[in-house]
Amino acid sequence: MKADRDGDLTMGLPVKGRAGVGKGTGPPTGPRKDGASKPTRGGILGATAQREILRHASGTRDVAMKEERVSGAKGGLVELKVSGWNKSKASGDADGGVSSLIKWLEKKASSRLGSRVRMVKIKKSQVEGTDLIVKVAPDDALGLLRMNGFGWAGTNVSVQRLGGPVQASSGASSEAEKTKGMLRGVLERRYDLDTKFLNLSGLAQDEELKNQHIFDSKSTASKFFPAMMRVLELSFDNPEERNAAVTSVSLANNDLTDLAAVTTLSQTLPKLQNLDLSNNKFGKLEHLHSWRRRFTHLQHLILTGNPLEQNEPNYQKDIISWFPNLRQLNGIQARTEEDIAKKTRTVDLPFPIRSAHFKDESGIAEQFVRTFFAGFDADRAALASHYYDNLSEFSYAVNTQALRDPNGTERSEPGEWEGYLKNSRNLKRIQQLPARQSRKFRGTKAVADAMAMLPITKHPDLASEARKWMVEAKMVPGVPDHTGASPDGVDGFLITVHGEFSELDTTTGQPKKRRSFDRVFVLGPGGVAGVRIVSDMLTLRGYGGAQAFEPETVDAWTEPAPTTTLAPEPAAPGLPAGLQIAEAEQMVAQLMQQTGMTLSYAKDCLDQVGWNFVGAVEAFGRVRSNLPADAFVAPAA
Amino acid sequence: MADFENIATEQFVEFYYKAFDSDRASLAALYGQDSMLTFEASPLQGVGNIIQKLQDLPFKQVQHQVATLDAQPSDERGGILVVVSGALLVEEERRPMSYAQTFQLKPRDGSYYVFNDVFRLVYPAA
Numbered sequence: 001m002k003a004d005r006d007g008d009l010t011m012g013l014p015v016k017g018r019a020g021v022g023k024g025t026g027p028p029t030g031p032r033k034d035g036a037s038k039p040t041r042g043g044i045l046g047a048t049a050q051r052e053i054l055r056h057a058s059g060t061r062d063v064a065m066k067e068e069r070v071s072g073a074k075g076g077l078v079e080l081k082v083s084g085w086n087k088s089k090a091s092g093d094a095d096g097g098v099s100s101l102i103k104w105l106e107k108k109a110s111s112r113l114g115s116r117v118r119m120v121k122i123k124k125s126q127v128e129g130t131d132l133i134v135k136v137a138p139d140d141a142l143g144l145l146r147m148n149g150f151g152w153a154g155t156n157v158s159v160q161r162l163g164g165p166v167q168a169s170s171g172a173s174s175e176a177e178k179t180k181g182m183l184r185g186v187l188e189r190r191y192d193l194d195t196k197f198l199n200l201s202g203l204a205q206d207e208e209l210k211n212q213h214i215f216d217s218k219s220t221a222s223k224f225f226p227a228m229m230r231v232l233e234l235s236f237d238n239p240e241e242r243n244a245a246v247t248s249v250s251l252a253n254n255d256l257t258d259l260a261a262v263t264t265l266s267q268t269l270p271k272l273q274n275l276d277l278s279n280n281k282f283g284k285l286e287h288l289h290s291w292r293r294r295f296t297h298l299q300h301l302i303l304t305g306n307p308l309e310q311n312e313p314n315y316q317k318d319i320i321s322w323f324p325n326l327r328q329l330n331g332i333q334a335r336t337e338e339d340i341a342k343k344t345r346t347v348d349l350p351f352p353i354r355s356a357h358f359k360d361e362s363g364i365a366e367q368f369v370r371t372f373f374a375g376f377d378a379d380r381a382a383l384a385s386h387y388y389d390n391l392s393e394f395s396y397a398v399n400t401q402a403l404r405d406p407n408g409t410e411r412s413e414p415g416e417w418e419g420y421l422k423n424s425r426n427l428k429r430i431q432q433l434p435a436r437q438s439r440k441f442r443g444t445k446a447v448a449d450a451m452a453m454l455p456i457t458k459h460p461d462l463a464s465e466a467r468k469w470m471v472e473a474k475m476v477p478g479v480p481d482h483t484g485a486s487p488d489g490v491d492g493f494l495i496t497v498h499g500e501f502s503e504l505d506t507t508t509g510q511p512k513k514r515r516s517f518d519r520v521f522v523l524g525p526g527g528v529a530g531v532r533i534v535s536d537m538l539t540l541r542g543y544g545g546a547q548a549f550e551p552e553t554v555d556a557w558t559e560p561a562p563t564t565t566l567a568p569e570p571a572a573p574g575l576p577a578g579l580q581i582a583e584a585e586q587m588v589a590q591l592m593q594q595t596g597m598t599l600s601y602a603k604d605c606l607d608q609v610g611w612n613f614v615g616a617v618e619a620f621g622r623v624r625s626n627l628p629a630d631a632f633v634a635p636a637a
Numbered sequence: 638m639a640d641f642e643n644i645a646t647e648q649f650v651e652f653y654y655k656a657f658d659s660d661r662a663s664l665a666a667l668y669g670q671d672s673m674l675t676f677e678a679s680p681l682q683g684v685g686n687i688i689q690k691l692q693d694l695p696f697k698q699v700q701h702q703v704a705t706l707d708a709q710p711s712d713e714r715g716g717i718l719v720v721v722s723g724a725l726l727v728e729e730e731r732r733p734m735s736y737a738q739t740f741q742l743k744p745r746d747g748s749y750y751v752f753n754d755v756f757r758l759v760y761p762a763a
Contacts, residue, residue: 395709402724402760403733404760427643428647474680474753474755480712496737496739496757518722520739522718547760548757548759
């Protein structure tokens with residue numbers, strides 16, 4: 001281990017993205033095994049601290065010191081004594097290493113982890129003999145005190161409190177607060193802001209955790225990790241900041257045989273990019289199973305040093321298929337950027353057509369869906385007159401048991417479905433005929449009245465938030481024709497819509513609760529709109545997210561979507577002589593990346609310039625303002 | 638709609654999932670030559686293709702749990718539109734998944750068959 005400029009002991013923390021993330025690093029920086037002075041246990045005024053205070057108080061600065069301690073001057077600075085540094089490797093410096101020490105203290109004590117990054121500033125400092133007396137704001141004192149016993153420049157530094165206001169948090173009134181503080185300290189210590197790397201390897205060897213006897217009993221051992229994840233969550237104002245701050249995690253050297261103990265990691269950091277699981281005891285793929293559809297953004301994964309390698313020598317293929325964005329497994333390339341680009345073939349059309357199954361005649365179904373939900377949000381009475389006639393039927397059911405979004409953005413609450421249950425028509429629950437009949441609404445007025453009783457809604461915009469919708473349409477025969485012209489019925493539409501909406505607070509108009517829904521319409525001809533609703537059946541459930549609407553996550557169920565998107569792919573272009581298919585594909589991928597165009601448009605563009613890449617980029621620059629919106633792939637979520 | 642139809646719907650749905658969960662091949666009795674299925678973006682027609690698709694699904698064991706079930710008449714000839722919301726557990730997964738399924742039932746030989754079937758996972762196991 002070598003000391004860098006700051007006097008830090010470098011641990012060889014790797015740069016994000018390279019193989020060997022945190023692999024086999026030694027114990028983390030922190031209180032060293034040999035000769036580490038124990039942090040004062042028993043609180044601020046433990047025996048040792050008290051002795052120190054009295055001893056010091058009898059020195060030259062005694063009066064001021066005493067007063068400060070006794071009165072706990074409010075608004076004042078906290079005074080700390082830093083000792084043990086005078087024989088460090090930096091002692092050869094002109095100032096004996098003091099400025100270097102101060103810099104190190106400030107850097108290490110600063111909180112880099114969380115929404116509120118706190119940079120510790122040592123306000124005043126003064127050398128007294130072999131001690132450095134520093135004064136800091138009360139909030140900073142905690143961070144510095146945590147460093148008591150840390151190694152710096154070849155020596156161990158002790159940090160002790162001398163006097164000053166006691167801030168609420170350092171009084172640690174409850175066990176829970178103490179534990180939170182301890183876990184917070186562990187996370188801070190193991191987090192590197194520059195590499196956004198949280199090093200949770202070798203937890204059982206962690207000095208502080210050992211001192212806390214975390215792993216001594218089964219119950220604390222099992223609660224520890226989820227508790228630590230919870231503290232990590234609490235450090236941030238929102239999931240976005242949290243996901244942005246921590247992109248790499250190592251769980252190496254933790255003796256893990258399965259994911260049970262650490263499974264909460266996938267809930268706390270779902271967008272993780274780099275994960276090191278090396279040197280554990282994973283024996284089979286099934287032991288990693290629960291993370292199979294998690295970590296959808298994972299790019300680098302390390303599994304070396306696990307019995308898995310011997311037991312299932314071909315495990316790589318499975319792992320690669322589990323993580324569709326994985327670029328490297330164990331430092332070996334699993335996918336190229338082109339592979340990834342090709343997969344996201346789905347064009348984000350203005351209308352959310354994910355499946356090939358949207359058969360629409362003259363845009364009737366599309367127009368209906370747009371108008372309907374806009375009307376449902378804005379004016380349900382008008383909507384009812386517009387689309388429902390005397391034979392139209394509407395009913396809805398609430399699925400109170402439905403599974404919720406794994407990110408838990410909308411928690412379940414008692415009584416949350418109150419406004420809906422009165423007319424909820426679940427034939428499994430509503431068994432009596434009169435009750436069943438009264439919950440089905442027939443005719444314009446009945447439908448309007450029933451809809452008026454439901455909370456006001458706001459659906460996401462179909463154009464700009466297409467990813468939150470899933471709409472399928474097919475034509476169906478035999479829809480009743482009220483003109484009487486076709487006794488066998490006519491062709492109509494069966495439309496299924498899956499999505500979400502927010503309930504609006506009636507007084508403030510602000511969104512208050514998000515729900516997911518599934519709605520089925522049977523449309524027939526007629527009415528003022530040219531289209532009338534024959535049947536409208538709505539299912540309401542707790543917010544489940546839009547993950548199911550992304551093609552990648554359900555690839556185990558579907559065949560690859562047939563390439564009949566609305567913009568048909570051009571026929572295989574005639575490639576100029578000497579240009580291999582592979583090269584051509586690479587050009588397309590690169591052009592897609594550079595310009596944001598879809599596969600088919602990029603291909604077209606290259607074709608038009610005779611597969612000259614530079615020419616294609618130039619051509620794109622000239623025509624881009626004329627390109628329609630569907631020429632571009634929407635940015636990844 | 639007379640309650641006879643609601644009851645028949647309940648029975649049909651129960652029977653359907655029992656058959657699905659125990660022996661998918663037996664579902665052939667519940668579809669017809671003119672039946673249509675849209676299963677997660679794959680459109681199919683005809684009992685043969687439909688049963689093939691269902692049998693090819695990548696799992697051996699599955700268990701459906703119906704949470705809600707609603708029905709409306711779909712035409713003037715006894716057809717019924719059924720909407721189901723529930724969860725299913727596939728042997729491979731540890732967590733159940735939410736699904737939404739729509740059936741259009743038509744009368745046949747004193748019972749019903751599935752004329753139209755639309756299936757969607759609305760929340761994956763993740």
